Amino acid sequence: MSWIKKRAQSGIEYLAIVGIALLVLTSGMLIFSNYARTSSDDVTSNQLNLIGNTIMTNAEAMYVLGNESWITIEFNFPKVVSNAAINNNQEMFFAYSTSRGDSYAVFFSDKFNLSNGTSTCSTTCNLNFMPGINKVKIHSIGNKVNIMRIS
Numbered sequence: 001m002s003w004i005k006k007r008a009q010s011g012i013e014y015l016a017i018v019g020i021a022l023l024v025l026t027s028g029m030l031i032f033s034n035y036a037r038t039s040s041d042d043v044t045s046n047q048l049n050l051i052g053n054t055i056m057t058n059a060e061a062m063y064v065l066g067n068e069s070w071i072t073i074e075f076n077f078p079k080v081v082s083n084a085a086i087n088n089n090q091e092m093f094f095a096y097s098t099s100r101g102d103s104y105a106v107f108f109s110d111k112f113n114l115s116n117g118t119s120t121c122s123t124t125c126n127l128n129f130m131p132g133i134n135k136v137k138i139h140s141i142g143n144k145v146n147i148m149r150i151s
Contacts, residue, residue, distance in 0.1 A: 041098040044078050045105065048094050051075045052107040055092065055138065055147060062140040063112040070139040072150065079131040086121040089113040092147070109145075117148035 054073060062069045077084075082102075083095040092114060094105045116125045117139070128149050129136075135151040 041100070044080055044096060044098070045103070047076075047078055048081070048096065048105040051077070052092060052094065052105055055136065056107045056109060058138045059109065059114065059145040059147065060111065062138050063145050065140065067140060067142050070137055072135055072137050074133060074135050077129050077131055077134050081129070081131065084127040084129040085124050086114045086116055086127065086147070087124050089115065089121045089144070092127070113144035115141075115144050115146045117146035 054075070058071050058073060062071060078096065080098070081094050081096045084093070086092050090109055090113065092107045092109070096103055096105070113121075115121050116127055117137075118125075127147060130149070134149055137146070137148050137150045139146045139148070
């Protein structure tokens with residue numbers, strides 16, 4: 001009888017070790033997946049901030065250089081962006097999805113007006129940026145700067 005008890009005890013110990021290992025492994029996987037999701041959101045946010053700051057810096061440079069100054073830039077637009085637009089001739093924004101919901105990256109221009117090149121953006125006008133590579137022409141027209149996707 002003692003032989004059966006020893007086998008049963010070692011079986012229970014084995015199951016306890018396997019159970020603890022599975023618990024640790026599952027917890028580790030959950031932590032890793034949460035970290036990966038958060039990292040992806042941070043990368044997207046940083047990429048959009050870089051794109052927005054680059055566009056606004058170049059728009060200001062073209063405004064300072066004067067009428068008919070222009071530059072073409074190229075960037076890789078993330079797939080999670082749902083909208084890129086200009087609001088009230090003064091702000092450019094990107095609306096995008098994160099693991100926590102919708103978010104916005106907003107860039108302001110207080111020295112000059114912004115436009116999409118086809119209409120006055122007194123309310124909201126779309127910039128027509130597409131996921132992937134975009135070529136954008138930033139063109140100064142006197143007191144406003146046009147931001148237009150050209151391919």
